[in-house]
Amino acid sequence: MTAPQTDSVAGIQQSTDTDLVAQESTDTDLVVESGSGPGTRSGARAVSRAGAYVETHAETHAEMQAESDAEKARHHEIKTELTRFMMSYKFATDEMMTKINILKEEFASIHDYSPIEHVSSRIKSPEGILNKALRKGCPLDLEDIRRQIQDIAGIRVTCSFISDTYRVLDMLTSQEDVTVLEVKDYVAAPKSNGYKSLHLIVAIPVFMSDRVEPVTVEIQIRTVAMDFWASLEHKIFYKYRGVVPANLVAELKEAADVANRLDIQMERLHNQVVALEPTVRAGDDLLSIAGLTPFALPTSLLEAIDRGRTSDATD
Ligand code: 0O2
Numbered sequence: 001m002t003a004p005q006t007d008s009v010a011g012i013q014q015s016t017d018t019d020l021v022a023q024e025s026t027d028t029d030l031v032v033e034s035g036s037g038p039g040t041r042s043g044a045r046a047v048s049r050a051g052a053y054v055e056t057h058a059e060t061h062a063e064m065q066a067e068s069d070a071e072k073a074r075h076h077e078i079k080t081e082l083t084r085f086m087m088s089y090k091f092a093t094d095e096m097m098t099k100i101n102i103l104k105e106e107f108a109s110i111h112d113y114s115p116i117e118h119v120s121s122r123i124k125s126p127e128g129i130l131n132k133a134l135r136k137g138c139p140l141d142l143e144d145i146r147r148q149i150q151d152i153a154g155i156r157v158t159c160s161f162i163s164d165t166y167r168v169l170d171m172l173t174s175q176e177d178v179t180v181l182e183v184k185d186y187v188a189a190p191k192s193n194g195y196k197s198l199h200l201i202v203a204i205p206v207f208m209s210d211r212v213e214p215v216t217v218e219i220q221i222r223t224v225a226m227d228f229w230a231s232l233e234h235k236i237f238y239k240y241r242g243v244v245p246a247n248l249v250a251e252l253k254e255a256a257d258v259a260n261r262l263d264i265q266m267e268r269l270h271n272q273v274v275a276l277e278p279t280v281r282a283g284d285d286l287l288s289i290a291g292l293t294p295f296a297l298p299t300s301l302l303e304a305i306d307r308g309r310t311s312d313a314t315d
Pocket residue numbers: 150151184191193195199230231233234
């Protein structure tokens with residue numbers, strides 16, 4: 001083994017003996033030096049570099065951790081905001097559903113018939129909202145989304161007859177706390193494909209713990225026949241990704257016309273049957289409220305109220 005030739009240039013120990021090379025490294029990787037025990041100069045530098053390395057990495061790690069914690073905190077905050085946002089639509093839907101169900105029950109109890117056959121509701125998923133926002137070029141900000149996407153809460157009311165759809169529309173839009181933002185009458189003016197429905201966008205106040213939030217709800221009102229047609233057309237539309245073959249478009253249009261004729265005919269028949277109904281019916285001695293056991297209605301009570309009214313009228 002030759003004696004090591006050492007030289008010191010700019011503090012860097014150089015050696016021709018590979019066993020004793022004190023390597024220099026400019027990167028942050030830890031370099032293990034031969035013959036660099038803590039007692040040697042190169043050893044001391046290695047220890048100090050290792051210490052610096054550990055410190056730098058510890059700092060980087062702490063910074064990354066802090067950044068990730070901050071990100072998690074921001075995401076948590078956004079999740080809370082999103083939850084409140086989505087909840088406001090759920091509450092608005094609940095309020096509108098209560099209103100519609102009150103009308104339904106009231107009609108069923110008093111008129112033996114309700115213009116409302118069926119009601120359903122849905123809340124758009126966050127993913128559905130995101131897709132619609134991107135499609136509409138709406139900024140991804142909750143207030144912009146609230147203003148621009150009006151069908152996050154959606155209710156569908158199906159009625160037996162065409163006149164019922166307008167009746168329900170009138171009953172809902174005349175309620176004091178319901179602000180009508182838009183009405184589209186695709187019943188009077190169907191879309192070119194044959195789609196018929198009444199579309200109503202309303203805002204309803206939702207009373208939260210710290211504020212009152214006006215929340216929009218889209219309500220689609222249509223007959224059972226229109227609904228049947230729309231569900232099938234929707235399926236076909238999505239199956240063909242919006243490019244429906246011409247023969248199917250023509251058949252759908254024809255089916256929409258048939259559904260319309262059926263609606264008109266059924267309503268005519270219904271009106272004929274109603275005209276034949278007796279004014280005094282069996283069960284008039286009972287007071288029936290949906291969901292409750294019928295109350296007996298004593299004739300003496302009816303007579304007493306009747307007497308009171310008659311004397312009021314003659315006073
Ligand atoms: P989806 O998948 O049902 O939610 P908007 O996009 O709502 O801001 P637009 O399209 O002018 O504005 O509103 P419009 O005409 O009132 O339609 C709203 C909804 O009515 C649609 O929602 C459909 O649910 C329904 N609709 C409208 N046209 C048709 C139709 O031709 N066929 C069927 N089957 N349904 C229809 P989305 O968001 O377009 O779709």
